Amino acid sequence: MNLNMGILSQSIFHLLWAALVVCQYEDYDFEDDYEEPDQQTPYYFNPNTQAEVPRFPFPVECARECFCPPAFPLSMYCDHRKLKTIPNIPSHVQQLYLQNNAIEAVPAAPFTNVTFVREINLSYNKIKFHMIDQGVFAKLSSLVQLYLQHNELEEFPFPLPSSLERLLLGFNKISRLPGDALEGLPNITTLDLCSNLLDDSVLQDRPFSNMKNLMQLNLCNNKLQTMPPGLPPSLMHLSLENNSISYIPENYFHRLPNIIALRMSHNNLQDVPRNTFNLPNLLELNLGHNKLKQVFYIPRSLQHLYIEGNELENINVTLMCPTLDPLNIHQLTYIRVDQNKLTSPISSYAFFCFPLIRTIYYGEQNVTLNKPTRLRTPVFRRFLTPEEYQEAEDNHETHSQDTEEDHEAQDNNYFYPYFH
Template structure:
């Protein structure tokens, strides 16, 4: 029994290691920084495609690995692949990250019906090498990873089922209005580390994304705040741009904002009540050119205003009356690297 017990433990540890290696995408892993309180992402079990019964062992591409504990997943990552292998019909999760893939042809996806997640990050894919409509035909696709590639354009069309689209670390410079049409289920859109400038806002690309909760536009070439964002938004990332001004009442149409990150911009002054948002938990305005403080809501827990040009912090003006019953009030604040001349 002792040997059998040891073998069982080793099997469980191996299973856990495989599962943990392919945990869901974490924004913090890519961009660092403090936790942003975002809720973990889970597939909605009520919307999963029902996969027909199939015999064991399941079919698997010879270039890949299909572990018995996870028969709906096919792991083809870190294998120096130059092409996408044929994908069996039953696969729901496809992992192709960290290869040398340059094209996404329609062929390998011909019989794919149930796929819900595709990870093609860390490859060499260019927009013109993606067969037109190859993703749009995948009617159950929920999550698509294309970060760290060579995309010059937004990869559309996409299926209406899509909920999370990760396009960070590419060379995208344009967002045609039609590119984001027909995506009513999109909740997370990551466009950090691209070449986007203010011209992309002319067609109001985000205005019809009624369920969008997280928008990442950090490390681009923006000079103004993105207009016409949907009121569903909760996380907005604009770090490392050249934004110098926040229009008064800008956030009136975004009452659900939980986390706002605007460090490393050119902000000098913000209207006093700009951040009077009832649900705001994290506000990061570090590494700007702010000279005065502003009102912060009672809900705020983390505040970053380091490396600015603030000379005086008047707490009675900045903070609301403390509520002894609210144990979630401001717990972390950074004010270092300013020009403070008197104690807070």
């Protein structure tokens, strides 16, 4: 009888332990937006690629400088602790959070026993390229997410494991991409290189061309003067804001049919070939704060168009929409045209071409040198219920009270809306 009870108790213990491990993924809200630097971008675990979980009894070891919550036994939180070195990492850890510290180096010793780690966040530290031990990341064969933004890296931190899927390197000092730096990374889907020191010479060797699964590439806030060459056809989101790009070759996007969102605000574009953006899947196009004097063809898939802060004196709707097709209507719902040189609203023909349009934001126009002027209405809205209209009015009043810093922060938030 005692033997049976012992076996029963042991079985119940094993079941409870298994439920605890499973629930740590079920309880975590992977839908949380990427808002604060110390929040983690949601990652959806693929059961076919997830690393094997150690067998019970489950280890409870945790570095004394860190916190290992019982509800998340595979995670170790060492963030915001003024650490200058990386503590020893227990072998069972799968998520390691070391952001917002004063760490300057990544030695191999703390990772000696690491086997299952899938995510490492080392953002907001003081790490330099030459202070990363050779191959320290490459040996982590289960690693899928690596966060190194807001450090002092002068060079791409290679070699890296082939398992890697998301690599964030924004806000560093990277000015070089060695020829083999991106080789052996077939699973990368997201690569963030915003706010570095990359120029055209760095991209001459087409470093991204062999990244067959790359879906999001962020190159904003660099020193580019031309469009990056050799981008893979898998690309869906491209961010090139705050560079010095002045021209887009006419057939540049023919090899990128899957582009959904393109952001090129704050560049030096003066003219865009008419059919440049004839892309079947394009939903968002942001060309704000360039030097455009004329509009261009709008693909039927496009929903949001931002062309504020240019030098447009009129909006030629026939260039945007040369033909009408009742069976394949344009999906455009929002267009922003403030801070141009418009003296009259967009032609009413626009509402035949774009029957779904809900908002045209005119704002202030730069018609005179020193005195911005408004059209008859700063915002045109249609097809709104009374509740939607009131909500839009409330939002517009809030928007009118935004400070310059608010607008600058919004412009620099290059993650939105790609991570939402």
